[in-house]
Amino acid sequence: MSAREFTCVVCPNGCSIVVEVDDDETPVVAKVRGNVCKRGEEWARQEVENPLRTIASSVSVSGGDFPLASVRTTRPIPLGKIRDVMETIRQVTLAAPVEIGDVVLVSPAGCDTEVIATRGVGSASRDVRRAAKAKGGMKE
Amino acid sequence: MNGRERIPAEHRSVVVVGGGPAGLAAAIAAKEHGCDDVLLVERDHILGGILNQCIHDGFGLHTFKEALSGPEYADRFIRKLRGLHIETAEGTIVLSLSPDRVLEVSTRGALRRIEADAVVLAMGCRERTRGAISIPGRRPSGVYTAGAAQNFMNLENIMVGRNVAILGSGDIGLIMARRMTLEGARVEAVFEILPYSSGLPRNIQQCLNDYNIPLFLNTTVTEILGAGRLEGIKVAQVGSDRAPICDTERFVPCDTLLLSVGLIPENELTREAGVAIDPVTSGAVVDDRFMTSVPGIFSCGNVLHVHDLVDWVSVEAAQAGAFAAEYAGSGRRTAERTISVVPGAGVRYTLPQALSGDQACTLSLRVQEPWRDRSVVVTDNGREVARKRMMRLHPAEMIRLDIAVEALSGCSSLEVSVG
Amino acid sequence: MVRMYDVLVVGGGVVGCSVARELSRFSLRTAVLEKELDVGLGTSCRNSGVLHAGFNYAPGSTRALLDVQGNRMMDDLCRDLKVKIKRIGKLTVAFDDEEVAELHRLKEQGEVNGVPGLELVGHDRMQTIQHGVEGVLALYSPSSSIISPYGLTIGLAENALANGAHFHLGQRVTSIASQERGGWAVTTASGDRFSAAVLVNAAGLFAADVCRMAGITEHEIYPCRGEYYVLDRRLDGIVKTLVYPVPKKNSPGLGIHLTPTVDGNLLVGPSAEYLDDPxxxxxxxxxxxDLRREAHHLMPEIHVTDYIRSFSGIRAKQTPPSVGGNKDFVVEDRKDVKGFINLLGIESPGLTSAPAIAAMVRAMVEHHLPLAPNPTFNPVRPGSALLFSDRPAEERADLIAQNxxxxxxxxxxxxxxxxEIIDAVRNPLGARTMVSIKYRARASMGRCQGGFCIPRIVRIxxxxxxxxxxxxxxxxxxxxxxxxTVRPGGEGTER
Structure with a gap:
């Protein structure tokens, strides 16, 4: 049996919640106290038993006016799955143009979410590409 | 200004300076409140401001009831702006602003002079630097403000370091702790000179605790070491006077130090225009129409005072934009300021600093230190006008308090305090 | 391969660059060996940026002679090299009888040294020169000035380069040997070899080390650090004149004071502290x-947000802390070591003296090598001393329309x-560090310290x-x- 302390993030009240946990291989909530509302208790229970997180990252874009497109999961995923999902995201390269909301991955690492682009990336203008080839002032 | 007359002036009704969340909302509101001649000036090549690099989620919970990333939040406003056919000038910077609202504007290919009926200042803020907080030591590479590191990572595809220490537990620092961890860096710790974090509890949990990154309160960086690249820092606990306690000093090896030590509203243009500045917010003194001490110049968003939630930036800026349109369309009629508002016990600042008394208003304020179960009380010469009971009051969280127009009748001098 | 020159200058500070520029007037093969990746990254970019009038130095001393001469040369030099200079004058202020007596002595000494326009001024006149100055009497020296110290060093180097001098950056000298047939063989840390008939030691803090490499053992350099704060340009214009206390005997510096810079900042400093590591x-x-306290004392309107940066520079002193004070510059053509011109202990007023030192070195070189004029020598460096934003609006409008x-x-x-960033990147010396861009374009030297511009410069x-x-x-x-990178690719040309 152990107690874990949280500052509730459900609303600006920010209750200090204490959760008493039976620590076996999978933690089980025995008691929640300090919360004002029911949502707080549910949140705290979730935080102990199966915390869920939305994650944001970036994927490579080739031929774009920015080298990266930012992405995020559309639904929260289990905390323990973050590294696996990140690994999947790292493998992705998109070709410009990218539109905001484009689906980049479906069910990464078996999670019930999509990964979508959160910013648009236009195709690199010819000017930028030409300038990139000009090496005036480039390091020797 | 030299040769000012020689560059022909354009005339505009409302010019919005800055295309971040505040500028976008202000321009949209100005148009929606009947001003057909709105120009939004943005120094970057894209609109959205700092939101473009804030790829984490959590934006728009109040406005859209969704947890959007920064670029998505900006995109909602940019689409609306485009739909309203509001003219924008990207890659354009305002070099100077005069008290009679003449702007000198530089853009690729042209130096422009614009005379505006109303100007909305929405330039945002900048980060405090190492120099501003006087960290002793050498000057190696590898010391970045958290926002600059975020820009490099999220917009330029650049990793600034591998072994990271973070000074300051503001939200940007916390967000970067998680971001760098997810990209394979090792974040040694976050150090905070105050006895409490200045970040949101959600970010403490999800950016630090989730990744077992320790947060050391009452601790600061006392020295930066390294002749070339950063080799490490010395940290020490601080006493109640916030001075380091020598025998607690210890060495933390790292190749990168991120500074998340506060934001400063960027009011150089504002000062140049002769606008009165509040020494506590470092932003303009405004009335309940967000008009500054210079008629026709309005201020909103982080250039007015540093916010913690973008949603409130948008709300505030929309009001400022609407009032700017009203001012420009009414033959520049100003409302009389009849009520002063000052911070009282326990309140660091309150805004606006003056009210007309002819409309309901929302006060924005921050408390000086954390409290639980207290009230924010507004009094007029000792008589209670409004009160808001709160379970949690925290300096890192801006408090908004609505006052009905009826409550303001007969008031002359409001004081806002923690009671 | 040995790169052969007539003259090798060790050290690309303001002294070394002055020497190279002076020698580029002649048909000589001259090269500068600089250990850093750019010129002027040592003491030359880390000082007050003040040109001294020359009344503080004993008559007959090398310092007195070179300082007064150098000061006189600066107007033409800065005009030709497009370097910012402001002749703002200086008040040295006395508070008691003892200091008043010292002021009278300094005035006489200055006049013997040839310092122009020295004047003792009373309280009222002091106030018209600089409002708010306290004190009973002041020595006003109109030739005291401020200058961009890195601007001068870079200007000298670029003009020397344009006139045929070579600059080898990132070349730390590790050995110096006299050759049998005369002259010197020099090796650097990267293994490159150079030779020259004449070697000029302008190695600043490392000048004693260079001496030892050449077998000269009697010199010692004691590094003495001075720290500064840089203040926001918000305060520009408040300090119109340099204001110094009367110098204290045996003090290693001239005391903490406020110094305006040509770019509109104020400096607070310098302190003086001996250390081991140069x-x-x-x-x-x-x-x-201490500096913050002193600054607040000197100017109560300084706000905590006005401190935008701190830095320190290191003086190459010849006197250990136990002795204190100053020793005269060593500017010598060694009789015992042929072809070794030694410039050592060039601390303050080294910046002011640099062009005069160079003229003296030229006369010394003439004893070793014939000096035929360089027929294509052009003393003028192209460009402007002004930043683009300092130019008149209509001129800017025209230039923006064109470019x-x-x-x-x-x-x-x-x-x-x-x-201006692109011009800085394409600098003729080929210096490619971020500080090289900073010192040339001034980008990142403002109140946000590069938070805004460095990501944009990186993008360019x-x-x-x-x-x-x-x-x-x-x-x-x-x-x-x-x-x-965060993700593979996205590097430069791959995009």
């Missing part, structure tokens, strides 16, 4: 605290344009000059800015 340009907690890159502001605090360098993340160095090869 490269330990750190700032220390205690000194920083859109002048219309794009990259550094918002100092209003530096994209074209990657997209338009093809730099990759590994190419970005702050100051030296050991100070990389970045460790790689």
């Amino acid at each position: 490269e330990d340009c750190a700032c220390s907690r205690d000194v920083m605290k 859109p890159d002048y219309g794009e502001i990259i550094c918002r605090c100092e209003k530096i344009t994209k074209q 360098l990657r997209n338009e000059f093809g730099w990759s993340t590994a190419d970005f160095l702050k100051r030296s090869t050991s100070s990389p800015l970045f460790v790689g």
Whole structure:
């Protein structure tokens, strides 16, 4: 049996919640106290038993006016799955143009979410590409 | 200004300076409140401001009831702006602003002079630097403000370091702790000179605790070491006077130090225009129409005072934009300021600093230190006008308090305090 | 391969660059060996940027002679090299009888040294020169001035280069040997070899080390650090004249004071602290605290947000802390070591003296080598001393219309344009560090300290000059800015 302390993030009240946990291989909530509302208790229970997180990252874009497109999961995923999902995201390269909301991955690492682009990336203008080839002032 | 007359002036009704969340909302509101001649000036090549690099989620919970990333939040406003056919000038910077609202504007290919009926200042803020907080030591590479590191990572595809220490537990620092961890860096710790974090509890949990990154309160960086690249820092606990306690000093090896030590509203243009500045917010003194001490110049968003939630930036800026349109369309009629508002016990600042008394208003304020179960009380010469009971009051969280127009009748001098 | 020259100058500070520029008037093969990746990165970029009038130095001393001469040469030099200079004058202020007596002595001494326009001024006259100055009597020296110290060093180097001098950057001299047939063989840390008939030791803090390499053992350099704060340009214009206390006997410096810079900042400092490491340009907690206290005392309107940066520079002193004070400059053509011109202990007023030192070195070189005029020598460096934003509006409008890159502001605090960044990147010396860009374009020297412009400069360098993340160095090869990319690709030309 152990107690874990949280500052509730459900609303600006920010209750200090204490959760008493039976620590076996999978933690089980025995008691929640300090919360004002029911949502707080549910949140705290979730935080102990199966915390869920939305994650944001970036994927490579080739031929774009920015080298990266930012992405995020559309639904929260289990905390323990973050590294696996990140690994999947790292493998992705998109070709410009990218539109905001484009689906980049479906069910990464078996999670019930999509990964979508959160910013648009236009195709690199010819000017930028030409300038990139000009090496005036480039390091020797 | 030299040769000012020689560059022909354009005339505009409302010019919005800055295309971040505040500028976008202000321009949209100005148009929606009947001003057909709105120009939004943005120094970057894209609109959205700092939101473009804030790829984490959590934006728009109040406005859209969704947890959007920064670029998505900006995109909602940019689409609306485009739909309203509001003219924008990207890659354009305002070099100077005069008290009679003449702007000198530089853009690729042209130096422009614009005379505006109303100007909305929405330039945002900048980060405090190492120099501003006087960290002793050498000057190696590898010391970045958290926002600059975020820009490099999220917009330029650049990793600034591998072994990271973070000074300051503001939200940007916390967000970067998680971001760098997810990209394979090792974040040694976050150090905070105050006895409490200045970040949101959600970010403490999800950016630090989730990744077992320790947060050391009452601790600061006392020295930066390294002749070339950063080799490490010395940290020490601080006493109640916030001075380091020598025998607690210890060495933390790292190749990168991120500074998340506060934001400063960027009011150089504002000062140049002769606008009165509040020494506590470092932003303009405004009335309940967000008009500054210079008629026709309005201020909103982080250039007015540093916010913690973008949603409130948008709300505030929309009001400022609407009032700017009203001012420009009414033959520049100003409302009389009849009520002063000052911070009282326990309140660091309150805004606006003056009210007309002819409309309901929302006060924005921050408390000086954390409290639980207290009230924010507004009094007029000792008589209670409004009160808001709160379970949690925290300096890192801006408090908004609505006052009905009826409550303001007969008031002359409001004081806002923690009671 | 040995690169052969007539004259090798060891050290690319303001003294070495002055010598190279002076020698480029003649048909000589001259080269500068500089250990850093740019000129002027040592003491030359880390000082008050003050040109001294020359009344503080004993009559007949080398310092007195060179300072007064150098000061006199600066107007023409700065005009030709496009370097910012402001002749703002200085008040040295006395508070008691003892100091008043000292002022009278300094005035007489200055007049013997040939300092122009010295004047003792009473309280009222002091007030008209600089409002708010306290004190009973002041010595006014109109030839005291401020200058951009790195601007001067870079200007000298670029003009020397344009007139045929060579600059070898990143070349730390590790050995010096006299050759049998005369002259010197020099090896650097990278293994490169050079030779020359005449060697000029302008190695600043390392001048005694260079001496020892050549077998000269009697010199010692004691590094003495001075720390400064840089204040926001908000305070520009308040300090119109340099104001110094009467110098204290045996003090290693001239005392903490406020110095305006040609760019509109104020400096607070310098402190004076002896140390062992000649490269330990750190700032220390205690000194920083003292400087803040002193600054507030000197100017109560300084706000805590006005401190935008601190830095330190190191004086190459010949006197150990136990002795204190100053020793005269060593400017000598060694009789015992043929072809070794020694410039050592050039601390303050080294910046002022540099052009006069160079003229003296030229006369010494003439004893060793015939000096035929360089027929193509052009003393004028192209460009302007002014920043783009300091030019009149109509001129800017015309230039922006011709070149859109002048219309794009990259550094918002100092209003530096994209074209100015590009010019800095394409500097003729080929210096490619971030501080090289900073000292040339002034970008990142404002109140946000590069938070805004450095990401934008990085973007320009990657997209338009093809730099990759590994190419970005702050100051030296050991100070990389970045460790790689977040995702593969996206580097420069790959995009």
